Amino acid sequence: MFAAILLFAAVVGIILFIAGRFGGRRGDRVVAYSYLAPTLLMLLVGLVYPGIRTIYESFFDAAGDVFIGLDNYQTIFTDKDQLTVLTNTAVWVLLTPFVATAIGLLYAVLVDKARLESFAKALIFMPMAISFVGASIIWKFVYAYRPDQANVKQIGLLNQIVVWMGGTPQLWLLDWPLNTLLLIVVMIWIQAGFAMTVLSAAIKAIPGDIIEAARLDGVSPWGMFRFVTLPSIRPAVVVVLTTIGIGTLKVFDIVRTMTGGQYDTSVIANEFYSQSFRSDNQGLGSALAVLLFVLVIPIVAYNVRHIRRSESL
């Protein structure tokens, strides 16, 4: 570890030294390019080249030897298992951002100016610091199941609540689509804190005179929310929705840790991993990665356009 840090310190040091010899404005170009050199090199080798390479690989067969055109993409959109993957991904992306944002917004409004506001916020925010693996284990425990036996009781909270209400405990993660919904709960649990933080900051930034004016006009609390708060924080809401949406598209850890993608719970990002590293189907794996990339682009584009528009206002 220290060797790596030292090596990088040396590289940066040499760059600074060389750049330092070109004082004044004439040397600006030299300084610029030498400061940028390591970054550009790493990005070219580590992001640009691999990205292009993967697009290329996605037109080849499982072993990467035979060119098969669009067959991998055709598989994604026709194979029964792959269609389940697509359906699940769609459910994830449609549900997670909206529910997480709604809960985050509701909570931000509810605790605004409340006593212990920062403590209340930290409670919701905390899951963001926990790894997806850690969060998955936490929720696996909530969903845990014990068969009915004399000396063994339910250890999972969800089943215990079912028992308390007079129902029979069940294996929650076996049946589609309930299992996918229960996995989505984990992602919502993690992301709501992010939504709350950003939206809370946006709410606090609403100019006081607008609120004052609305209040003098006798706007009702609901009207205040609907006609003052919501329009004012619209750009922030879009950013939160799109950010969570992108994160959700790429979610892999939760599915892998909780079900391993079994029982029809797989999503594109998890399927990519399974195909590439377990089923040794490099071509299909690459095609799934490319699909992920293609799906991210419109979300980002919408986001960027929205930010631009709200800035020009």
Added chain:
Amino acid sequence: MTTAAPPSALDALEAEKPTAAAIATRKLTSPWASLAAIVIAVLWTVPTFGLLISSFRPERQIKTTGWWTAFSDPQFTLDNYRAVLDSEDGAGLGAFFINSLVITIPSVIIPLSLACLAAYVFAWIKFPGRNILFLSIFALQIVPLQVTLIPLLTLYVKADLANTFWTIWLSHSIFGLPLAIYLLHNFMKEIPAGLLEAARVDGAGHVSIFFRVLLPLLRPALAAFAIFQFLWVWNDLLVALTFAGGGDTVAPITVALANLSGTRDSAWHLLSAGAFVSIIVPVTIFLLLQRYFVRGLLAGSVKG
């Protein structure tokens, strides 16, 4: 950027002013509003709390009764933590924990130092191709990791780096660079140009401007990115799984936990304690530096 001014009467007045949200809440039949807030807070806290309680209960207890039994029949032990850290007959998470540290620290320092250089150039030096380069780097943020993994793995194998820490350090550094450059660039842009001009007139070169003038001002931005990157690297599973394999020489604690969760599904005494061993570092960092984290969150995603 400036140090906190002493609270004045004006600030106090400012704080008194109700926000739109506060008005909505207060009149929104307060009891229901409080109830909703409490329900959400409980839902967000209880799952973690339950697992935490469990991690201190004896193995037999964990496996036969729910954690809420601990309130009526309290029995606590540190055995689970001992078992999970011990490499002899436990899960040996101790070694993986060290790996996580070894992975994370350079993976934060390397992109941070490189991004400082790059952001400085983009913010303050005019050169041909500046805008197009900056835009390209910004755009690289949208490349999903998945797209890069297999070709990178091939490259690492060819370079004989496979199954060393280098693969993970380099990957995380590369993946972190675009965000780091963007964040630092935004902060640098806000520094008044006059400050740099003055330093130049005094005869300072790029290097001394960078260290004497900019670095002290950039502290909050550096802290923000460092925390982001730290949490991201510490919590990562995908990169580690791809490049580190499963053995305890290179793999971090997330990999060990994920494997434990897959193979020993019912070993809740190990899983609960293991989860908290892995959670303790990021949560501590997060609680200590929350301020910077939030600032980075807002600078990175929402403008104005």
